[in-house]
Amino acid sequence: MLNVNDVKNANAREKAYKLFDDRGLYLLINSNGSKLWRYKYRFDRREKTLALGPYPEVSLSRARNKRDDARKLLRAEGIDPCAQRRAEKTARLVAQSNTFKAIAEEWLESGCPGSKRAKGRPSDETVRQLRLRLTKYVYPRIGSQSIADIVLNDIRAVLAPIGRCGNHETAHRVRSLCERIYRYAIATERADRNIAADLKGTLAPTETEGFSAITEAPQFGELLNAIDSYSGQPATMAALKLAPLVFVRPIELRAAEWREIDLAAKRWSIPDERMKERRPHVVPLSKQAVVIIQDLKPITGTGRYLFPCLRSPTRPLSDNTLNAAMRRLGYSKKEMTTHGFRKSASTLLHEMGFSPDEIETQLAHKRPGVAGIYNKSHLLAQRTEMMQRWANYLDELKQRK
Numbered sequence: 011m012l013n014v015n016d017v018k019n020a021n022a023r024e025k026a027y028k029l030f031d032d033r034g035l036y037l038l039i040n041s042n043g044s045k046l047w048r049y050k051y052r053f054d055r056r057e058k059t060l061a062l063g064p065y066p067e068v069s070l071s072r073a074r075n076k077r078d079d080a081r082k083l084l085r086a087e088g089i090d091p092c093a094q095r096r097a098e099k100t101a102r103l104v105a106q107s108n109t110f111k112a113i114a115e116e117w118l119e120s121g122c123p124g125s126k127r128a129k130g131r132p133s134d135e136t137v138r139q140l141r142l143r144l145t146k147y148v149y150p151r152i153g154s155q156s157i158a159d160i161v162l163n164d165i166r167a168v169l170a171p172i173g174r175c176g177n178h179e180t181a182h183r184v185r186s187l188c189e190r191i192y193r194y195a196i197a198t199e200r201a202d203r204n205i206a207a208d209l210k211g212t213l214a215p216t217e218t219e220g221f222s223a224i225t226e227a228p229q230f231g232e233l234l235n236a237i238d239s240y241s242g243q244p245a246t247m248a249a250l251k252l253a254p255l256v257f258v259r260p261i262e263l264r265a266a267e268w269r270e271i272d273l274a275a276k277r278w279s280i281p282d283e284r285m286k287e288r289r290p291h292v293v294p295l296s297k298q299a300v301v302i303i304q305d306l307k308p309i310t311g312t313g314r315y316l317f318p319c320l321r322s323p324t325r326p327l328s329d330n331t332l333n334a335a336m337r338r339l340g341y342s343k344k345e346m347t348t349h350g351f352r353k354s355a356s357t358l359l360h361e362m363g364f365s366p367d368e369i370e371t372q373l374a375h376k377r378p379g380v381a382g383i384y385n386k387s388h389l390l391a392q393r394t395e396m397m398q399r400w401a402n403y404l405d406e407l408k409q410r411k
Contacts, residue, residue, distance in 0.1 A: 011031055011032045012029060012030075012031045012037065012070060013070075014070055016029060017029070017037060017045070017065060017070050020037065020039050020045065021039075021043075022039060022040065022041055022042065022043040023039070023041065024041060025041060026038060026039060026040045026041055027039055028048075031070075031073075031074070033077065033081065034049050034050045034051050034077065034081075035047070035048075035049055035062075035073060035074060035077045036048055036050065037065065037073075044064065045064060045065040045066075046061065046063075046064050046065070047061070047062035047063055047064070047065060047068055047073040047076070048060070048061060048062065049062055049076070049077045049080050049091070051080070051081075051084055051091070053084065053090045053091075053092075054090070058090070058091075058092055060080055060091045060092055060095070062076045062077065062080075063076070108156050108157055108158065108200050109153065109154055109155060109156055109157065110148070110149075110152045110153055110154075110155055110156075110157050110160060110191070111144075111149050111153035111154065113157055113191060113194065113195050113198075113200060114144055114148070114149075114153075114191045115141075116194075117190070117191050117194045118137055118140060118141055120194075122136075122137070122140065122190070123194060123197075124190050124193050124194055124197075131283060132283065133265070133283045133284045135261060135264075135265045135284070135326065136261075138325075139329075140187060143180075143183065143184060143187060144187065147168060147172060147180075147184050148168055148184065148187075148188065151164070151167055151168050152164050152165075152167075152168060157192075157195050157200055157201050158200065158201060158202075160205065161205070162205050162208060162209070165185070165188060165205055165206055165209060166209065168184065168188070169181045169184060169185055169209070169213065172184060173213060173214055178213065178214045178215065181213050181214070182213055185206055185209055185210070185213060186206075188206035189204060189206040189207045189210070191206075192204040192205065192206050192207070221347045221349040221350045221352075221353060222343060222344050222345055222346055222347050222350050223346060223347070223349075223350030223351070223352075223353035223354045223357075224345065224346050224350070224354055225353065225354055225357040225358065227358060227361075227407055227410075228407075228410065230354055230358065230407060231404075231407030231408055231410050233254075233339075233341065233346060234254060234404055234407060234408045235408050236339045236340070236341075237250045237251055237254070237339065238251070238408070240335060240338070240339060242335060242338075243320055244306065244309050244310075245306070245309070245310055245316070245317040245318060245320075245327065246317070246327065246331055246332065246335055248302055248303075248305070248306040248316070248317065249263060249264065249316075249317045249327060249331075249332060250332060250335055250336075251302050252299060252302050252303070253332065253348055253351050254351050254354070254355070254404060255296060255298055255299045255302070255397075255400070255401055255404065256278070256293050256295075256299060256397075257351045257352045257354070257355040257356075257372075257373070258280070258291075258293060258352075258374070259286060259349065259352070259374075260329070260332060260348045260349050261284075262280055262284060262285065262291075263317070263332075263348075264317055264326045264327045264328075264329075264331075264332070265284060265315065265326040266278070266280075266315065266316040266317065266326075267314055267315055267316070268307075268310075268311060268313070268314065268315070268316060269314075271303060271316070273295075273300055273303060273304065276294060276295040276296075276297075276300055276394075277292055277293070277294060277295060278292070278293040278294075278295055279291075279292050279293075280292075280293065285374060286374070287374065287376050289374070291374045292388065292390060293372075293397075294390070294393050294394040294397045294398075295397070296397050296398045296400070296401035296402075297398065297401065298401040298404075298405070299397075299401065303316070319331075332348040333347055333348055336348065352373060355369075355373075355400065356369055356373060358403070359396070359400060362399070362400075362403065364396050365392075367389060368389055368392050368393055368396050369396075371388065371389050371393060372393050372396065372397070
């Protein structure tokens, strides 16, 4: 039998060799100096070897205990120790793959299947936002739990702190996100019941007033002049100036990529994966919009995004950057938001006499009923004229006193 000094003083040789202890236990000393405990036994008339771990992480006494445990399985219960270890490893892997976080990440990597609106994979930015929401609110509480073991009160514990902070809309979004992940877990046979859906209708209602916007021409002109006077990071300044000219959704503006811009044709082609309705959208660019983009190109044109994040150029501006700039200009969130440029443009364009079809098409709104299915007209020529007249109108508003 071996003693502690035998194990400690065993040195490497040119070839690997073994030091035997007792009842099948031995120490394998490799030529590189590593020392590994092994248990040799016979099962079903075949010789097998079970790895018990490396020395010194596994001491001599611990190796003997592991050998004795394996012998008990073998002699008393008739179980192959190697097969038992494989079964335990499989069970651990299954348990790890069935945690809420593992399933949620799998769902994200699979393209968030089950979305009612998406026709294909969501954009990288959408996936980033969903993962950020999960990381901030959900994973710290239930991420490591098996999804089958999560109960209704666990989901309530995720949502309650969000609601207590007054972020009722966020609470609704997080509950809906959990519901979608549960649907995926049920479809992949890792959950039997969608408990997140059981909480639908139990949260405090969200605000329904819509996005704040200035819709009076004189006040809108004052806002445009304030934007022109804004001093800050160049990408933020350019995005602020471009926002009223193109009035796309904030996420579509922030994540604009240089490959989407055709300055010669004065077109901005947004791919379907970045649009809310998952349909490609063409934004005609006015002369004023082209100048803003041309001035920005020497600054950010070598990267992917027109408006990159200052801290990480591989990502677009954050959600709050433009709204924070609006606050710096002196406009509260109850007065104006970046999403509000859409409402401002819609209101003023209607007052200018443009047709609802032209305006709604430019806003990339889905047409209701049969018209939304069969009307594929993009009204590009009409919208090109409208966008230039709109830009000229904004210049006029800035000149009014």
